[in-house]
Amino acid sequence: MDTGTVVAAEQVRQVMEILAITYRGRGSVELGEPYRVLVSTVISQRTREEQTTAVSERVFAQYPDIDALAAADEQHLYRLLAGSEYREVKAPRLIAMAKILQQKYAGRVPDDIDALLELPGIGRKTANCVLIYAFNREAICVDTHMHKITNRLGWVRTSNPTQTEIALQKVMPRDLWAGSNRLFLQHGRAICLSGAPPLCSRCPIRPWCDYGQATRAARY
Ligand code: SF4
Structure with missing residues (x-):
């Protein structure tokens, strides 16, 4: 199975900056005991x-x-x-x-x-x-939201969260690892849904998303 990554690190950073702006204040990492x-x-x-x-x-x-x-x-x-x-x-x-x-x-x-x-x-x-x-370690916490969205984006082609974690380590800049879960969690709950079709027409990262571009093309 191909678990390779298919996106440039610069694009990953750009998309995550947009998510950070979109979910400002709701994606921060809070350290605890x-x-x-x-x-x-x-x-x-x-x-x-x-x-x-x-x-x-x-x-x-x-x-x-x-x-x-x-x-x-x-x-x-x-x-x-x-x-x-x-x-x-x-x-x-x-x-x-x-x-x-x-x-x-x-x-x-x-x-x-x-x-x-x-x-x-x-x-x-x-x-x-x-x-x-x-x-406060650099790690990527991949839940079902993050696994789903990064596959829809086309960043990875994986079939489970562990494969996604390993694939993302190759393309995601390390300074973005720790905060990534909170951003994708917010996006998965608000727009890139699981139990219903994703709300691509309202999605701020659609221009960089394979799934979003494919569904847009299919309508025309
Ligand atoms: S364009 Fe659609 S599939 Fe892609 S991230 Fe946005 S909501 Fe999810």
């Missing part, structure tokens, strides 16, 4: 942002650090997670994760992607988000 970033990122999996914030605050009020979470009662944590999808899976995983952090990492969140990927329930998207938001 590693424990909170890790736990809230797990809570956010398949869960809306408003719910994630409310549930995370509830969990942190009861379990403010790794030691507290490692000693948590699973049923109590399950109840606190109400509003987060798949809480029956997340509750035992969060406790198991905290125990591993206690035993293997002296109660700290590791700043290494391989170590993060060994934790229960942590995939590449979550691990990269933790590296970005907890440790």
Whole structure:
């Protein structure tokens, strides 16, 4: 399968500058304490942002650090997670994760992607988000929005987010990596939709988009 990239870095920068202007103030990277970033990122999996914030605050009020979470009662944590999808899976995983952090990492969140990927329930998207938001590292956090939009743009030709992450590393300037997820998340929610046709006629980056140009041509 061709997972190569098909766009120049200058064009990537130009498009992302337009997205940054379009979603000004809604695409910034906010750094946080590693424990909170890790736990809230797990809570956010398949869960809306408003719910994630409310549930995370509830969990942190009861379990403010790794030691507290490692000693948590699973049923109590399950109840606190109400509003987060798949809480029956997340509750035992969060406790198991905290125990591993206690035993293997002296109660700290590791700043290494391989170590993060060994934790229960942590995939590449979550691990990269933790590296970005907890440790200010250069990483690309590819979610379904970013995977979809970069394929529609024609920047990559990939079939899953991991392939997209690797392909984007070759064309996206490194200084744009960390903030890219927030921009594409905003664009995916507002215009480049998933459950309905993308709103290409309202899209500020349509001139640079393969899909947008193809659908425009098909109408004439
Ligand atoms: S032109 Fe259409 S497909 Fe391309 S990024 Fe914009 S909304 Fe998405």
